[in-house]
Amino acid sequence: MPSPTLSLQTTTLWEYPSQHYGKGEQGSSDYRGATPSWVIWNLLQRYTQPGDLVVDPMCGSGTTLDVAKDMGRLGIGFDLQPHHPKVKEADARDLPMEDEVADFVFVDPPYGTNLKYSGKPECIGELDARKDEYFEAMGKVFEELWRVMKPGSHGGVFVCDVWKRKEFVPIGAQFIYLLVQAFKVVDHITVVRKSKSLEQGNYHKAAEETNYFLRGFSHLLLFQKEEVDADSPEKKGGGSPRGSRRQGRGRGRG
Template sequence: MTTTLWAYPSQHYDGAKTVQGDKTYTGGTPSWVIWQLLTRYTREGDTVLDPMCGGGTTLDVCADIGRVGVGYDLVPSRPDIKQSDARGLPMKDDSADFVFLDPPYSTHIDYSNHPDCIGKLDSSEAAYYEAMAGVFDEVYRVLRDRRYMAVYISDSWRKQRGVAGGVFMPIGFELFAMLRENFRPIDVVCVVRRNSKLRQGNRHMAAAKDNFFIRGFNYLLIFKKEEA
């Protein structure tokens, strides 16, 4: 990809001939997004950390292209993902060459019943951003100097009784502002979404009738750690 608008016909970089991550995992990251990042920002043998590893997509992409994948999750879905809260990783300072992060953004997916799941926090409230600040501090600590990290995130919108126009949560802008306090912004990429909800005609009719927009893209916020 050579522009800041990324669109791809499949979730996977080889046209779904092979599958990275877990097809049945709700909320998995498109593997081609991770592939694009790793081929641009890492070299063979580099250590790539995903502290919210979900179905393990990052680990599978790493295995495909010769990176050392390190995956953690609050509730690991497979044995090569280790258990940890992303706000307190059992990793040494300056030990990762790249960090990829696809965090929960609001409460619409039920990842687990773990009380520390960030997916239980409403992104219209301060607690969500406080939790994400803790994750970003930890990413800063474990990332090597002059190395890159990327956050895949979407804004959110929901209907609310008594609130005309519903509630819009500009999560992408909020997280960008938080990240640039410590990291240097490298770029913002717009990734076109292709999920099944976007193909539901009734949702498009509701969007026009009720005056809201369906989320059509995710942000990819790319930053670099520069201690100096």
């Protein structure tokens, strides 16, 4: 498939034409679950400037780092099991980083147990998205992102819903609920998935016979860490997500 022309998307419906852009590849095509680099390129083009620091706490094969480098941004990536020489080993809930240093964050987490990654007990891909523990773990990842982000900076999370054992798990909607506890959610983009498996007839036959829908899109949720007025009671209240938007928001799964 030819490489896509890199162009800034202007609607909330993105249909990425291929996994990589240009002649080479970003991240690794051998890595199952890599993010389409064209999605990250669009986010960095819109929300960052050359020289900005971009952080990905679940960086896998390093797609975010490769795109950041192509665009003259600085990239720092972590993963429990790095698959790129520049990705460092760390848990996304406890990043070895100072507070408020990132100009942009991007994360493409495991969608429950859809793929096998490291198998380590800390791997969030070992947690079933039908259970609260998955959302509790992802809530901690979002809190850690909030900590390392500069006030006013943006982030993106790329995730797909799950249909598993006759049960629909609306991960995208649950993530919006988690994100609004700490951030301002600034947009919701639908990214159409060009998955080879979706082209296979047997998948469609099973979807018809068992009466379910194959997942045709991913959610791209965009959020912002709001700047807090130095004199506001929120700032005096501790400088954590719990001290700001979390208050008075009720309780969800996470």
